[in-house]
Amino acid sequence: MNMSTLRTWALVGLLTAALPATALAQTEARTPYRQTPAVLARLVDVPIAMDAPGLAADRTEFTSQVEMEAHLRGLKARAPGLYLGALGQTAEGRDLPWLVFTAEGLQDLSAVRRLNRPIIWLVGQQHGNEPSGGEAMLALASALADGELTPLLDRITVVVVPRMNPDGAAAFTRRTSLDFDLNRDHLLATLPESRGVQAAMVLLPPDLVVDAHEYGAAGPLQRFGRLNEADQTILDATHPGVPAGVTRLARTTYLPAMEAQLRDAGLSSSVYLSGMPATGPLVTGGTSPGISRNYYGLTGAVSFLLESRNGGGREAFQRRVASHYLAARGLLQAAAADGPRLRRTVAAARRSMAGSRAPLAVAYEPPVQPFVLPLMDAETGAPSTAATELRDSRQLRVTETRRRPRGYLLAPEARSAIEALEIKGIHLCAAVPQTLATEAFHVTRTEPITRQTREASTLTEALQVRLEARDLAVGEGWIWVPMNQAGSSVIAASLEPDSVGSHIHVGLVPVAEDGTAPVYRVVRTTPRTTGPC
Structure with a gap:
């Protein structure tokens, strides 16, 4: 670690020390909600084969760092051509593994880039207490190494970061061991995890990024007296600086591809909601450029947040993992089917940003729209809906600009x-x-x-x-x-x-x-x- 990095972290630490203790409380410290047997009976496993340690029969624990690294070494033994390395280490000294999959088995990253194929980054478990995304990344890595997704590598390059927050995963907390939310650090790049990923993305610039998380099933209980129903919620980059062509491609090609995969497997999907206020409109995911989804959109990449439905603990865990796996599979298949269009769109977006003379948006607001929220009965699991309103960041209105x-x-x-x-x-x-x-x-x-x-x-x-x-x-x-x-x-x-x-x-x-x-x-x-x- 160099001295300039230490100085940055020292200032971050001073900011933390100035906060009141109540501001540092972890949300996961609250008593978790437990779904009823009738609800769980509706959340059946998805009939799909996925190879990941945490999905083994009779499993009661989530995948540990040691198990994850052993799984990745096993993949390397099965498929010697995959690139397996580390993006660096966390503050507590854990490795940040990453994998690069090419049909040619290239180990030279500059040669990987020269393939001129779409580069898709799949990232899991930025929040340590949201394990299904990380488990899905391990299953996807297996399928890319020598499984059903291997044939796609003739047309795309895939990078997998199975667990971006190993320290948080070890402690089963949302934040990193430096006590910061990693998914707010992509603009600031003060944390070793975000720095490691971004340095690697300079070597292999993404055309498409997937960031896999989990959302709480019990969010609507207080307001609607029911549970969230959607197996998977999805949202693309929502910031006024994201190129319009990238947003259009995300919503017309890749979102439908993911939704179709989920629907064909009997899984439901909806838009990701970051806010469930007691009254007033619901809120989609935020517009901050430090959020992974938005940051990578600002680089010109097609960028998605995926959030599977988490009812607590290991409840319906296979189903949660499957919803991530299937959505990502649909996205990878769509990229392989029309990779040249993805590459052209992203390249054009980056050229337009380099040559832009347009004003900067410094204030903007989302409109309020009618919205139907998919729900289920908290006792029986019977599906239902609630007609409400949504403050929708997908349709931002710019209210102030700056030269x-x-x-x-x-x-x-x-x-x-x-x-x-x-x-x-x-x-x-x-x-x-x-x-x-x-x-x-x-x-x-x-x-x-x-x-x-x-x-x-x-x-x-x-x-x-x-x-x-x-x-x-x-x-x-x-x-x-x-x-x-x-x-x-x-x-x-x-x-x-x-x-x-x-x-x-x-x-x-x-x-x-x-x-x-x-x-x-x-x-x-x-x-x-x-x-x-």
Whole structure:
């Protein structure tokens, strides 16, 4: 671990220490809900063969780290051509295994990229207490190694990260051992798990990403007196910076492919809901760019969140795993069937982001729509529905924009942002001392920095921002971040202070006493740098 990483984690630790104890309570500490025998009788196993340790007959425990690693070594022995490595280690020293599947059995990742096939990333168990996604990744890896999915590798390359949060899985907690929600860190890239994945994605840029989680069956009990019914809930990237062509392909091709696989197996699906308020509209998954689903959409990839229905413990575990497996199988088959279109769409999206002159969306809101929520009786399991309303992030309305800059100048105090952008493969340049016209951010905080600030999933009013014209004296150690590159949406989301979860928003990049942030927008000229930029 280098010193700059230690400094970033030290600041993260200081932010954590400042939080009240109640803000750090784990949701899984509450007494779990248990479904009735009649409900469980309806949640039958799916008649499909899946090879994973946690699905063995008479199994009572989830797959351990040791068992997972043994399973992966077994796959390597059965299929020597698969690439098996580690993305790094967690804070507690556990390996982060990853696998790369190609028809040719390539071990050189640069050669894998030169195949010019769609690259699909399958990621499981970002939240340690949501095991079915991780188990499904192990089953998918088996099927890719020498099973039913092996023939697809003539047309696609598949990367599997079976367990992204090994420390959380070992403790069966949502968070990592550094006590942060990994699925809010993809923009900030402060945690070893997110850093490891993003560094590998520079080597093998994804065309399509699947992130497998679980949602709670008992969510609607208080409001509707019934349980959630959907076996699988699905949501694509919902942020205004996601290219429209990517969103269109996700919803017209890959979502129907997943839904069809589930339906053919007798499983139900619906949209993912992140909020079940006592009154008012329900809420789809949030718009924060730090969420995996949104972050990878901002890179130009087709990106999906999958959440299987979790009633607690190992209840209906095979069915939960099967819902992930089948959805991912449908997606892989669709990618193999029309890989060139996927590649063209993603490449066009990245070119459009590099050449865009469109304003940046800095405020937006989801419309409220009628919605039918699939439910089941909490005692008998009988299916039913509830007519309600939905605040739908799939149809965001932009309410405020800001002129797109040519790029950003970052002072040395913006070190955490510089490090994160470097890890993501964003092109950075060293600026030479000079004076030039810029726009400075003047930031006024309206709420204190708390864990909720760092882990917000939707746009919040935690600060106010105004721009000030400023002739800036650029010194040694300043960095120029040009926007004429494919990562421009990620850059803007990382550096605009009122982007929820940005480095300034969460306090990792400090704001001076006068409210000035060490990040400056350049809108007219291009700064001089030490080399071509």
